[in-house]
Amino acid sequence: AILAQGNSSVDRIRMHFTTSRACAAMEHLVTSAASPAGAAFMTLTGPSGVVATKPNFFAAKLASVGDAMPPQVSPAAKQPAMTLDAGAVGALLVAASGVVALRRRDRKARRAKVPSSFLTRRAATLARDVSEAPEAAPAQSAPAWRDQHWFPIASLLELDPMRPTPCRIDGLNLVVWKVPGKDGEDAWHVFSDMCPHRLAPLSEGRIEPKTGRLQCAYHGWEFDGSGSCKTIPQVTEQAAEKMRANPRSGAIALRTEVAFNIVWAWLGKSEPKGHPRTLIEGTPLEGQDFFSTYTRDLPYGYDSLVENLLDVSHIPFAHHGLQGTRDDAVPITMPLPMVTSSQQLEESSTQGHNDDLIKFSFQDRTMGMNREAQLFLKSPFFFFYDGQFEAPEGKTTKEYEDFTKRRGYDAETGGVAFRLQVLCVPVGPGFSRLILLNAKKAGTEDFQSKLPRWVGHLFGHRFLDSDLTFLHYQERNLRRSPRSAEAWQQSYYMPAESDRSISAWRQWLAREGARCVAEGPGSQLPPSPLRRDELMDRFTQHTAHCASCRDALQSIDFWQRCLGGVGLGSLVLDRLALGPTPLWLFGEVVAVVAVFGMEKLKGQFVFQDYEHYKS
Numbered sequence: 001a002i003l004a005q006g007n008s009s010v011d012r013i014r015m016h017f018t019t020s021r022a023c024a025a026m027e028h029l030v031t032s033a034a035s036p037a038g039a040a041f042m043t044l045t046g047p048s049g050v051v052a053t054k055p056n057f058f059a060a061k062l063a064s065v066g067d068a069m070p071p072q073v074s075p076a077a078k079q080p081a082m083t084l085d086a087g088a089v090g091a092l093l094v095a096a097s098g099v100v101a102l103r104r105r106d107r108k109a110r111r112a113k114v115p116s117s118f119l120t121r122r123a124a125t126l127a128r129d130v131s132e133a134p135e136a137a138p139a140q141s142a143p144a145w146r147d148q149h150w151f152p153i154a155s156l157l158e159l160d161p162m163r164p165t166p167c168r169i170d171g172l173n174l175v176v177w178k179v180p181g182k183d184g185e186d187a188w189h190v191f192s193d194m195c196p197h198r199l200a201p202l203s204e205g206r207i208e209p210k211t212g213r214l215q216c217a218y219h220g221w222e223f224d225g226s227g228s229c230k231t232i233p234q235v236t237e238q239a240a241e242k243m244r245a246n247p248r249s250g251a252i253a254l255r256t257e258v259a260f261n262i263v264w265a266w267l268g269k270s271e272p273k274g275h276p277r278t279l280i281e282g283t284p285l286e287g288q289d290f291f292s293t294y295t296r297d298l299p300y301g302y303d304s305l306v307e308n309l310l311d312v313s314h315i316p317f318a319h320h321g322l323q324g325t326r327d328d329a330v331p332i333t334m335p336l337p338m339v340t341s342s343q344q345l346e347e348s349s350t351q352g353h354n355d356d357l358i359k360f361s362f363q364d365r366t367m368g369m370n371r372e373a374q375l376f377l378k379s380p381f382f383f384f385y386d387g388q389f390e391a392p393e394g395k396t397t398k399e400y401e402d403f404t405k406r407r408g409y410d411a412e413t414g415g416v417a418f419r420l421q422v423l424c425v426p427v428g429p430g431f432s433r434l435i436l437l438n439a440k441k442a443g444t445e446d447f448q449s450k451l452p453r454w455v456g457h458l459f460g461h462r463f464l465d466s467d468l469t470f471l472h473y474q475e476r477n478l479r480r481s482p483r484s485a486e487a488w489q490q491s492y493y494m495p496a497e498s499d500r501s502i503s504a505w506r507q508w509l510a511r512e513g514a515r516c517v518a519e520g521p522g523s524q525l526p527p528s529p530l531r532r533d534e535l536m537d538r539f540t541q542h543t544a545h546c547a548s549c550r551d552a553l554q555s556i557d558f559w560q561r562c563l564g565g566v567g568l569g570s571l572v573l574d575r576l577a578l579g580p581t582p583l584w585l586f587g588e589v590v591a592v593v594a595v596f597g598m599e600k601l602k603g604q605f606v607f608q609d610y611e612h613y614k615s
Contacts, residue, residue, distance in 0.1 A: 128227065128252045131269050133192035137171040137428030138524075140302050140516035141380065146170070147268030148342050149379045150276045152423040153190055155293035155435055156261045157453065160547040164214060166193055166203030167297075167545070169265070169433070170426045174254070175203040176263055179212045179225055185258040189214075189225045190265040192252035196229070197221050202251065214251070227253030260290040260437055262423065274349065279378045282354050284386050285421065288439040291449045294460040295435045297541045300471040301525070302426035303485070303509055303516045305434060308471055309383075309422055310375065310505050312362050313498040318467040321615050324366040334362040334497045337504035342380070342512060358383075358508060360501050368392065368399055373418050375501070380512075382423050388415040426516060430475070430525040436460065454552040458604050461538050465610040468536055476525055485517040486510065533607045543605045553605045560598040567591025 151169055154176050159165050164177040173193040191214070193201045200218040208215045213222040213230055222231035229249040232240040243249055254265040259276035266272040280286050298305060308314070316328040337360035340348075348355045358377035365371060373387020388410065391400040403416065410417040421437035438456075440446040448456055477483070483491040488506050492499075506517070515522030529535045543549045570587030573579055 128196065128247060128250045129269065130192070130252060130254050130267060133172055133252045134194070135171040136168060136173045138515065138521040139171040140426030140428065140432075140514065140522055141170050142342070142512040142514045144342065144513070145380055146266075147270040148273065148346055149381065150257065150264040150272070150274075151267050152276075152381055152425055152435060153263045153265050154545075155295050156188070156258065156263060157293050158295055158546045158548065159188075159263075160550075162207065164203045164205055164207060165545055166201065167433070168427050168431075170267060171428050172267065173201070174265070175201070175214075177207055177214050180207055180209055181212065186225070188256060188258060188263050190254045190256045190263060191223070191227060192254070194252065195219075195221060196248055196251060223251045223253075225253070227251040261293060262435065262437075273346070278349075278354065279382055283376065283378075283384070284419070285384060285439060287442060289442045290421075290437050290439045291446065292438040292453060292456060293435055294438075294457050295433065295542065295546065296460070296464060297427060297431060297433050298464070298468065298471075299431060299529070299535055299541075300468075300475050301430050301516050302424060302432040303506075303514065304471045304475040305432040306383075306424050307502055307505055308467065309424065310358075310501040311498075312364055312501070313496070314467065315364075315366055318470065319463060320466075320612075322463055322466060324368065328365045328368065330365045332362055332364045332496070332498035334360060334500050336360075337501055339504055339508050341508075354378075358501075358504055360504065362498070362501075364498075365392070367403070369403060369416070371418055380514075381425050382421075384422065385418065385420040387418040389418055390415055429516070429522060434464070452552070453548040454546075454605075457542065457546065457549050461542070461604070461608070462610070465536055465608065466612075468610070469532075472528065472535060476528065479523060479525060484519065485523050486519055488517075532609055536607055536609065538604075538608070539606045549605055553602060556598050556602055560595055560602070563591045563594045563598070567595065 153169055153174065154165065154167055159176060159178070161178040161180070164175045166173065166175050168174065175191050175193040177189055177191070179187050179189070191202055193203050195202055195205075195216040195218065197216065197219055200216055202214060202216055202223075205215050205217040207213070208222060211222060211230070213224050215222045215231075220231065220233040221229055224230050227250045229244045229251070232243055232249075235243065254267065255272050256266075257264045257272075257276055260280075262276070264276045280288075312334075313329075313332055316324050316326050320326050337358055338356070340355055340357050342357065345355055345357055356376045356378060357380070359375065361372070361374045363370070363372045367389075369389040370392055371387060371389050373385050375383060375385050377383040389403070389407070391397055407416045409415070419439065421439055423433075423435035423437065425433040425435070427433050438446075438448055440449065475485075478488065478491055479485055492502070494502060509517050517523060543553060567588050567590075570584040570591065574581055574584035574588065
């Protein structure tokens with residue numbers, strides 16, 4: 001009927017072919033010069049011209065999912081109506097019937113290949129599988145890691161339970177949220193940050209307090225903790241019940257656990273192996289209370305982040321004045337590290353062992369004290385240091401006594417304990433997430449636990465800023481031709497014993513097949529920011545998603561406005577000579593000092609430059 005009216009009336013045609021044979025049949029028809037109908041169809045053009053060009057139109061249709069918009073009618077196709085003869089109409093009818101028959105036959109063939117038991121299970125599963133989650137950036141992990149290890153996502157101590165929080169982990173855009181009024185490990189959930197309806201980010205939505213579900217703010221669809229769709233406001237409940245039975249209606253929910261006040265997610269297709277809490281079984285951390293955390297998304301890659309944290313020799317220089325001084329630099333003793341693959345670790349864990357992927361020991365000096373410690377890499381994303389400080393040259397000095405009072409004496413080790421627990425997570429090319437874990441013995445007091453959480457976070461910013469620029473540009477130099485992350489041996493010159501940990505880490509990454517160091521899109525980095533305030537942007541990297549720091553910033557801003565109003569009121573009363581002038585003058589001075597001081601403090605949450613030449 002459309003062809004009979006002529007091409008001038010055609011604005012858009014939906015064409016959806018499901019098999020290559022149907023495409024071939026139609027292509028044969030439309031390219032036939034003997035049929036006027038073929039000539040009419042030739043005027044329907046795609047991006048590069050004729051619809052019959054398979055690489056442009058038909059291949060794209062075969063690769064697409066769901067309905068897609070058809071190519072537009074070419075402006076040149078607007079011409080007078082055609083007169084179709086009986087042969088043309090007959091050819092069209094034959095082609096149409098052939099396409100219908102082919103589609104029916106293919107549908108039957110596909111059903112025959114799928115066991116009915118699978119169809120039954122699939123129909124009963126309302127939430128979509130994690131394998132359907134699209135990657136927003138190239139993955140950085142090794143291909144096998146998602147089915148071997150739990151991925152740390154975010155800290156419960158920094159998440160806001162009243163809102164869905166977005167984050168990107170290993171190239172996947174995720175959203176973390178909590179069921180209101182529910183406590184325990186099963187109260188937190190991790191979804192793919194994408195509503196199945198129109199693919200809007202769920203992190204822009206809200207948690208509906210009446211139902212306790214995650215609501216997409218675009219059209220109001222709601223999802224429970226399993227990812228199942230429970231509300232479709234646009235249709236009746238009877239119709240919605242049928243729509244919700246379709247697996248495509250569900251959000252992509254990841255299997256989630258909570259350990260050490262951290263939300264963990266299983267990104268693989270296989271069943272989860274073990275539990276994150278088993279990472280510390282049989283270690284000095286077992287039974288410890290993880291009382292605080294600090295999270296920051298950093299503008300350098302996962303391989304560079306862990307490499308830096310395994311490098312004990314940079315402390316006196318990169319962190320001068322923060323953790324010791326440059327005078328602490330001494331020759332470092334480090335035996336050859338022990339290295340185990342993820343596959344070997346998985347096999348040993350089934351036998352009840354809790355081995356390490358990388359383990360090494362070292363001796364150095366920091367904060368004026370001798371230090372002897374070991375590192376244990378328990379998974380690609382979790383490691384800890386365990387050791388102790390000792391008085392220099394084996395003698396107890398006044399400085400060591402003061403140091404012991406500040407740090408606390410550990411009766412079990414007979415000295416001052418040194419422990420550092422770190423989670424490092426790949427985010428995307430040139431980006432990573434770090435989560436520091438602070439732990440103490442259960443039932444004991446710790447100085448840090450008495451401070452507001454945001455105070456510790458500000459110190460953490462200063463510590464990470466001190467080597468942030470090194471790492472950001474170092475990894476770009478490593479990947480700049482003729483260098484490459486794969487050929488790091490030819491790029492790095494590491495003759496000292498203290499570099500053994502770096503060599504062990506790089507060799508282990510290569511053997512695991514980590515995509516962050518392999519040639520390909522995973523190792524291609526984005527351009528560097530043009531300004532230092534973008535590179536060291538504390539607000540985007542931390543404050544925006546930390547509940548304690550965001551609340552502190554809002555409180556400081558509120559009191560700054562209040563004190564500004566007090567100062568303005570004091571100035572008006574002083575100028576009008578109402579009341580005691582010295583009191584108004586005092587109020588003006590206090591308000592000015594407080595306002596400027598708070599403005600300086602607010603800057604600590606946003607950006608502070610770090611310039612080593614000034615220290």
